[in-house]
Amino acid sequence: MKKKILIGIAIGLLGLITIAAAGGLGLYLWAARDLPSFKKITDYNPPLVTTVYARNGDVLGHFYRERRFLVRLEEMPDYLVKAFLAAEDRGFYEHPGIDPSAIFRAMVKNFLAGDIRQGGSTITQQIIKRLLLTPEKSYERKLKEAILAYRLESYLSKDDIITIYLNQIYLGARSYGVEAAARSYFGKHVGELSLAEAAVLAGLPQAPSRYDPYRHPERAKQRQRYVLEQMLDAGWITQDQFDEAVNAPLEYSAMPDPSWQVGAYYLEEVRRWLIDYMSRENMNAMGATLDRYGEDAVYESGLHVYTAIDLDHQRAAEKALHDGLIASTKRRGWRGPIKTLAPSAMEDFLARQKDVVQRLASGEWVEAVVKEVSATGATVELGNFEGWIPVKSMHWCRKPDPKKATEQVPSVSDARKVLSIGDVVWVSRASGDDKGKKSKATPEEGQIPLELEQEPEVQGALVSLEPPTGEVRALVGGYDFQKSNFNRATQAHRQPGSAFKPIVYSAAIDAGFTPASIIIDAPTEYRFGGRVWRPSNFEGEYYGPTLLRTALVKSRNTVTVRIAERMGVDAIIDRAHALGIEEEFPRNLTISLGSVAVTPYNLCEAYTAFAREGTVIKPRMVLAVKGAWGDDLYQSAPEVREAISPQNAYIMDTLLQDVVQHGTGWRAKVLDRPVAGKTGTTNEEHDAWFMGFTPYLLTGVYVGFDQLTPMGRFETGSRAASPIWVQYRQAVEDTYQPEEFPVPPDIVHVNIDLKTGKVADGSSNDTEFLPFIAGSQPSAAVAGYMSPGANGTAGDAGPSSPEDLFKQF
Structure with missing residues (x-):
């Protein structure tokens, strides 16, 4: 009986086990019927941060x-x-x-x-x-x-x-x-x-x-x-x-994220380039196997992007442009307060302000509310503190006169003409504490000495690259990236004005003109498109027979137009395209004065031909891109092409050095090095430029309103743009050794009388050694004033003297 019971129990247990196993198998099959594949885990490829590096390995920013x-x-x-x-x-x-x-x-x-x-x-x-x-x-x-x-x-x-x-x-x-x-x-x-x-x-x-x-x-x-x-x-x-x-004590602090801080415009340009480059077509063409393309690749693939930016250059460039635009806006006078608060709103406004002293100490501007104002200055409140703005800080708040330079308008001498109680204004920490003698013009005990500031509406750009490699060391596209990420260095197309003239004069050298060629500087007019065009010089003055060299140095418009007329606009267009200018040109003489809009980035590329003995190099920002595990996805190489002869480039270098030494680029002389450059100013001072370079560094600066608006009388390339260039270059110049522009073969230098264009003799008072392509130089018997014939080459058809040339006009 016991045996039967044991057998029964065993059979029952076996049945239960079988049922349980069947149930377990059924449960497994039920649960496994629609399981996702785990194979994608074995090829683990999570969204990763893309890191962008500066040239020294520091992190410029992240995308994720x-x-x-x-x-x-x-x-x-x-x-x-x-x-x-x-x-x-x-x-x-x-x-x-x-x-x-x-x-x-x-x-x-x-x-x-x-x-x-x-x-x-x-x-x-x-x-x-x-x-x-x-x-x-x-x-x-x-x-x-x-x-x-x-x-x-x-x-x-x-x-x-x-x-x-x-x-x-x-x-x-x-x-x-x-x-x-x-x-x-x-x-x-x-x-x-x-x-x-x-x-x-x-x-x-x-x-x-x-x-x-x-x-x-x-x-x-x-x-x-x-x-x-x-x-x-x-x-x-x-x-x-x-x-x-x-x-162990625990100290919590985040690692600073450098993204969109120093070099924000540079980083944004890299981001835009990356999205375009990481397209499926590009990656397939190079055989790269990626799970993501385009924007997804940039934000999720953990790329390592190596750029040419030099953070010391970038900081110097941003500060120079920042300071230059502030100086420009102050030359146009006071626009008024940010806003004016009712007395009931002041307390709430001040309560929201934090860390004002620390921010001022770091050089940051803060908003302040005017509490009291007198002729000698204004007492302001900021956070829990009081500050003092003396009237001398308001000297620039004069009302501009469109017919006069700022310096010709009297400075403000009464603070009540500028500020009122309740005005909210920008202030910065004064450079000196103004302590010592007590007077109404100095801060009271406990007051912070301040200066009145104004954010500029005018914008600008700076591009700086090394001509030997094309690597872009600094790029700034505006005053403040957080307020406007439109990149004026690469996206703003503006007329370069006289900054385009070196392209015209380079074409002229190949058309038979020489630095000693004489062209008339006098009023003229042209008719095209049913309209009359009367080019004029900036000062409204004309100087008669003028050397080509002097015309470029002094930026004479009518001479430039006459040169363009003689050699034909096609020569200018061909030269501009050879130098890398991407724009389409109308076939009229206005292009000789820079009427066709270009980007600062593109104009810098064109100027590399002068700095590189005739070859143009493409500017490079991104040098290499690697995948998350170090696989090579992109490797940059210099893109160089022949554009002009080394002799042409050297002659232009010499003439543009004269622009710095004797012409509108005079501010760059402060570097005390061989520097070539050219200013540019468009009609009614809408745009101001300075393009300056040495063999080792080329820098272009542009200043202007985003909407075509006059910047004010005398806001020229020399005044508005070149100080920015100088401030930036002074900050970085010591990292380079001085370098002369190399003299190519087949160049001869002749001492020329700058009044007659003839070889200088004992009676010449104003002379200079000018470069010529061998065979084109004037001799003692042949004057340099011989003008090109109709075919654009120097010939015997020219007048016999500068006086005869003048009579023709």
Whole structure:
């Protein structure tokens, strides 16, 4: 009987086992029927931060959608990995992807709570949940998670799985992965973290917002202690290490993000270029296998982008343009306060101001409210402080006279004509404290000495590149990127005015003119398109027979137009295109005076021919692009092409050096080096330019309103643009050795009488050695004033003297 009972029980148990197995198999098949493929995890390719570097390796900026930096396991401290394992999955290296004991513990707690409160997931399961499944809490999802986790462990090593986890996990503060979190919370790279800091990060995955060290430092500390206790219990740290880590002070500070700070316009231009370059067509053409293209590649592929920017150059360029535009706006006088507050609104306005003293000390401007004003100055309030603006700080607040230069208008002598109570104005910390003698013009005790400021409406651009390589060392596209990201260096098409003339004169040299050719400087008019055009010189004066060299140095418009007329506009257009000017040109003489709009970036490219002995080089900002794992995606190489002869380039260099020494580019003489350059000013001072270069550095500056608006009388290239150029170059010039422009073969120098164009003799008072292409120089018997014939070459058809030439007009 007993035997039959035992057999019955055995059969029953076997049946139950069979049923359970069948049920388990059915449950498995049911759960596995629509499982996603885990293969994409084995090819782990998460969204990563693209990093842009300056030429010295410093970070210029980042592009990202998720702030994640990929790091290898060997780059992480061993105790960091163990801290995460202690907090999340102590048996990670023992279990096959699922931990039955942890699941059982979670089931008991959930049963007692009557709800799903704990998951019991392993790190492998967490990866499955984050990358393949939804975050919903359900037994079906948990079952699918377990199946996929088990499968994944048969394809990837434990080290691979923990590497994916530590790079993927969200840790708060917009930080994905341990490297981003280390930067966000401790201002360090992950390899620099201490045990105490690593334990703080390991405590975050459970609830990043709840344990946020910035908002809840006490909770973060409690969670850190829990992690360290788990590590101690596992035998992964000693008691001494535990005690040291628990007692270590924690200092939270984010690693500064340089993005959109210094070099914001440069960074934006790199971003735009990258999006275009990382197109599917480009990548397919080079055989690159990427999962993302275009904008997605830039924001998610973790590219490493190496640029030519020199941050010292960039800072100097930004400050120079900033200062130059402020000086320009002050020359146009006071536009009025930012706004005027009613007395009831002042208190609320001041209460919102923070850190005003620190901001002033760092050179920043702050807003202030006028409290009292007298003839000698104004008392202002800013935050919890008072300041004093003396009337001498308001000297520039004069009303401009369109017919006069600013200096001809009397300065403001009464502050009440400028400010009123309640006015909100920009102020900066005064350079001197004005302490000493007490008077109504000095600040009272405790008042901050201030200067009245005004933000410019005028804009500008600066481009600076090294001609030998074409590498762009600095690029600024406006006064403030945060207020306007329109890049005037690369996107603004403006008339260059006389800054275009070197292109005209370069063509003239090849058309048979020489520096000693004489052309008449006198009023003239032309008819085309049913209209009459009367070019004139800036000063409204004319000087009769004029050397070509002098016409360029003094920027004589009528001479330039006559040269263009004689050689034909096609020669100018051909030369402009040969030098890389991309614009289309109308076939009329106005182009000789720079009527066709160009970008500063493009004009700098054209000028490289003069700095490079005749060859043009494409400006380069991006030098190389690498993938997240260091694979080469792009490598820049200089793009050089022949444009003009070395002899032509040298003659232009010499003439443009004379522009600096004796003409409108005179401010650049302060460098006390061989410098060539040309100013440019358009009608009614809409645009002002200065293009200046040496063999080692070429810099172009543009100033003007975004909408065509006169900048004011005498706001010329010499006055508005060249001071910016000079300030920038003075800041960087000492990093280069002085360098002469090289003299090519077949150049001869002849001492020329600058009045007659003849070879100088004992009776000549004003002479200069001018360069000529061998064979074109005047001799003692042949005067340099011989003008080109109709075919553009020097011939015997010219008049016999400057007086005869003058009579012809």
